Amino acid sequence: xxxxxxxxxxxxxxxxxxxxxxxxxxxxxxxxxxxxxxxxxxxxxxxxxxxxxxxxxxxxxxxxxxxxxxxxxxxxxxxxxxxxxxxxxxxxxxxxxxxxxxxxxxxxxxxxxxxxxxxxxxxxxxxxxxxxxxxxxxxxxxxxxxxxxxxxxxxxxxxxxxxxxxxxxxxxxxxxxxxxxxxxxxxxxxxxxxxxxxxxxxxxxxxxxxxxxxxxxxxxxxxxxxxxxxxxxxxxxxxxxxxxxxxxxxxxxxxxxxxxxxxxxxxxxxxxxxxxxxxxxxxxxxxxxxxxxxxxxxxxxxxxxxxxxxxxxxxxxxxxxxxxxxxxxxxxxxxxxxxxxxxxxxxxxxxxxxxxxxxxxxxxxxxxxxxxxxxxxxxxxxxxxxxxxxxxxxxxxxxxxxxxxxxxxxxxxxxxxxxxxxxxxxxxxxxxxxxxxxxxxxxxxxxxxxxxxxxxxxxxxxxxxxxxxxxxxxxxxxxxxxxxxxxxxxxxxxxxxxxxxxxxxxxxxxxxxxxxxxxxxxxxxxxxxxxxxxxxxxxxxxxxxxxxxxxxxxxxxxxxxxxxxxxxxxxxxxxxxxxxxxxxxxxxxxxxxxxxxxxxxxxxxxxxxxxxxxxxxxxxxxxxxxxxxxxxxxxxxxxxxxxxxxxxxxxxxxxxxxxxxxxxxxxxxxxxxxxxxxxxxxxxxxxxxxxxxxxxxxxxxxxxxxxxxxxxxxxxxxxxxxxxxxxxxxxxxxxxxxxxxxxxxxxxxxxxxxxxxxxxxxxxxx
Numbered sequence: 001x002x003x004x005x006x007x008x009x010x011x012x013x014x015x016x017x018x019x020x021x022x023x024x025x026x027x028x029x030x031x032x033x034x035x036x037x038x039x040x041x042x043x044x045x046x047x048x049x050x051x052x053x054x055x056x057x058x059x060x061x062x063x064x065x066x067x068x069x070x071x072x073x074x075x076x077x078x079x080x081x082x083x084x085x086x087x088x089x090x091x092x093x094x095x096x097x098x099x100x101x102x103x104x105x106x107x108x109x110x111x112x113x114x115x116x117x118x119x120x121x122x123x124x125x126x127x128x129x130x131x132x133x134x135x136x137x138x139x140x141x142x143x144x145x146x147x148x149x150x151x152x153x154x155x156x157x158x159x160x161x162x163x164x165x166x167x168x169x170x171x172x173x174x175x176x177x178x179x180x181x182x183x184x185x186x187x188x189x190x191x192x193x194x195x196x197x198x199x200x201x202x203x204x205x206x207x208x209x210x211x212x213x214x215x216x217x218x219x220x221x222x223x224x225x226x227x228x229x230x231x232x233x234x235x236x237x238x239x240x241x242x243x244x245x246x247x248x249x250x251x252x253x254x255x256x257x258x259x260x261x262x263x264x265x266x267x268x269x270x271x272x273x274x275x276x277x278x279x280x281x282x283x284x285x286x287x288x289x290x291x292x293x294x295x296x297x298x299x300x301x302x303x304x305x306x307x308x309x310x311x312x313x314x315x316x317x318x319x320x321x322x323x324x325x326x327x328x329x330x331x332x333x334x335x336x337x338x339x340x341x342x343x344x345x346x347x348x349x350x351x352x353x354x355x356x357x358x359x360x361x362x363x364x365x366x367x368x369x370x371x372x373x374x375x376x377x378x379x380x381x382x383x384x385x386x387x388x389x390x391x392x393x394x395x396x397x398x399x400x401x402x403x404x405x406x407x408x409x410x411x412x413x414x415x416x417x418x419x420x421x422x423x424x425x426x427x428x429x430x431x432x433x434x435x436x437x438x439x440x441x442x443x444x445x446x447x448x449x450x451x452x453x454x455x456x457x458x459x460x461x462x463x464x465x466x467x468x469x470x471x472x473x474x475x476x477x478x479x480x481x482x483x484x485x486x487x488x489x490x491x492x493x494x495x496x497x498x499x500x501x502x503x504x505x506x507x508x509x510x511x512x513x514x515x516x517x518x519x520x521x522x523x524x525x526x527x528x529x530x531x532x533x534x535x536x537x538x539x540x541x542x543x544x545x546x547x548x549x550x551x552x553x554x555x556x557x558x559x560x561x562x563x564x565x566x567x568x569x570x571x572x573x574x575x576x577x578x579x580x581x582x583x584x585x586x587x588x589x590x591x592x593x594x595x596x597x598x599x600x601x602x603x604x605x606x607x608x609x610x611x612x613x614x615x616x617x618x619x620x621x622x623x624x625x626x627x628x629x630x631x632x633x634x635x636x637x638x639x640x641x642x643x644x645x646x647x648x649x650x651x652x653x654x655x656x657x658x659x660x661x662x663x664x665x666x667x668x669x670x671x672x673x674x675x676x677x678x679x680x681x682x683x684x685x686x687x688x689x690x691x692x693x694x695x696x697x698x699x700x701x702x703x704x705x706x707x708x709x710x711x712x713x714x715x716x717x718x719x720x721x722x723x724x725x726x727x728x729x730x731x732x733x734x735x736x737x738x739x740x741x742x743x744x745x746x747x748x749x750x751x752x753x754x755x756x757x758x759x760x761x762x763x764x765x766x
Contacts, residue, residue, distance in 0.1 A: 140215075275287060
């Protein structure tokens with residue numbers, strides 16, 4: 001509410017420690033010292049011991065400092081707002097305290113609890129100015145603060161009166177007095193000023209009114225939801241990072257245990273800060289790293305060591321190596337988290353810096369990308385190039401969610417610090433000393449493409465020959481729904497992601513609240529809620545599962561619940577059993593569907609018996625609740641004519657359908673080229689679903705193929721009726737569909753089915 005260069009110092013002393021309520025006189029004294037200056041300190045306090053602690057704190061500080069301190073009984077919240085705004089104008093300590101004390105005036109006046117002050121008449125000889133208040137919400141707190149700030153710059157006495165409401169005049173240099181006006185949009189305000197700088201004050205007020213009191217409305221310009229460029233191409237000078245922490249200068253002492261404990265606490269504080277800044281669906285990454293800091297096996301390996309730095313590195317290296325040796329590619333990439341925790345503690349032990357901040361426009365080249373680096377790196381970097389392969393690492397997930405251009409798997413290409421590099425993630429190319437102009441042209445083309453798509457994002461995706469395709473959004477959090485510009489609803493709510501950071505199962509009420517919040521963020525449009533899709537690479541902490549030799553071919557999705565006995569618990573605690581867990585979710589979905597357009601979707605369905613079982617678990621459904629299944633395995637696609645009987649829709653999950661069709665683990669980079677959704681074998685299964693699905697059953701695609709603007713027309717040509725993409729791609733997919741003819745797309749799809757490879761299909765589409 002005040003300009004950055006005029007902000008007074010604010011220090012907080014709250015609680016006995018980080019978690020306990022109360023007041024500590026020593027902490028109050030420390031805060032007074034932090035806020036102290038030649039103009040003095042105003043102390044705002046709440047109730048009870050806070051008063052005594054503040055008084056005692058004055059005995060702890062230097063007498064000269066104590067003499068500049070004023071304790072205030074002003075209301076804590078309203079008083080703080082008034083005090084900060086008034087102090088920013090350069091007012092004296094007494095004036096700031098008086099204004100804080102009047103903090104309740106606006107609220108009291110509005111509620112009729114205070115006698116109105118006698119209005120002061122405009123004095124003879126005062127200058128006046130009339131302005132019309134044009135801002136939408138009237139003279140509320142932010143524009144009022146701007147007015148007070150302007151008035152405080154001049155040697156003048158200024159009052160303001162609402163002529164239409166016949167309220168005032170009040171002191172225009174008092175935030176609380178201005179608030180009592182409750183001046184609304186289009187009201188006429190009369191300013192009166194006297195004193196040596198009255199003319200200058202009114203001229204400044206006129207200029208402020210001409211700018212609508214700097215109350216900027218929400219921007220109508222195209223903005224990116226993510227903090228980076230959102231593109232998949234970058235060029236710039238390389239900043240090469242060596243992940244190893246140098247231990248050569250570390251000197252062990254006789255207090256190694258204390259040094260380690262201090263380093264662990266520092267690392268915990270850093271991870272806590274990262275968690276607080278992370279989106280809800282990524283906070284669990286830093287929780288997990290914090291737990292690793294106190295892993296008993298690791299601490300036992302370090303206990304009693306004469307050099308904790310060396311032993312800590314050895315213990316974490318061994319743990320990372322054990323992850324590196326696992327069969328599952330997703331689990332192998334957890335070694336990145338282990339090495340990130342290793343280095344965080346080693347930096348704390350050695351005093352090594354966190355690393356130089358990459359310059360804006362540079363390309364960060366790293367051996368592997370941990371979540372902390374991805375969360376902290378400034379989004380002004382051109383991009384990040386990762387030597388290690390893998391697309392499911394936590395760092396990769398975080399960087400892409402922030403819209404930072406990223407390429408993985410560049411290998412051991414020699415890159416010198418400062419040398420220009422460029423990459424295009426669409427083609428998988430990484431070049432040293434590339435043609436910068438060519439890259440600049442590509443970047444501009446893609447930025448123009450994205451900007452144009454975003455300008456038209458709210459328009460329907462209607463082909464040139466008149467076919468409209470709903471383009472929905474896949475969401476795993478409420479924020480995903482808020483950021484999904486232009487989406488026609490949600491074709492996939494990933495409930496296992498939405499509640500994936502929890503250690504205990506969400507109640508029905510908690511789920512209802514979350515689903516309603518997502519629906520509200522999408523302006524009441526239809527949402528498709530997928531029931532718990534657990535297993536494989538998607539564990540749930542409140543639903544532990546036994547280890548399986550091949551989890552992708554084991555108990556996944558609906559199998560997890562159907563194969564369990566009704567009495568089977570999910571843990572030794574009071575957690576609901578598997579049947580109960582699914583029942584609670586279905587109860588919540590039915591409740592939301594009673595007032596909101598909702599579809600429920602069961603994942604990993606293979607047989608008709610599973611569909612029948614799922615419908616029995618769902619029970620009576622409210623009017624309007626539509627029911628469907630995901631088509632993710634070839635068996636489901638090949639028997640869709642019987643599998644989908646009685647359903648309202650099916651949604652094809654192309655990620656799993658591709659990996660099962662090509663027998664290529666989607667998380668294993670060694671076979672990643674095989675797992676291509678444009679493989680003609682996958683396309684033929686999609687084609688079969690569209691052609692053989694029972695009459696009246698709606699066909700959608702919610703896998704990654706629907707997020708690819710290149711592939712979207714092909715899916716439409718195959719007869720798919722709805723696409724659901726990730727949020728940043730919605731605008732691009734809609735823009736692409738507006739450029740095509742559905743008839744031409746059908747002809748291209750027919751040709752694609754006859755080709756012999758994904759590469760040939762991709763070339764045909766281009």
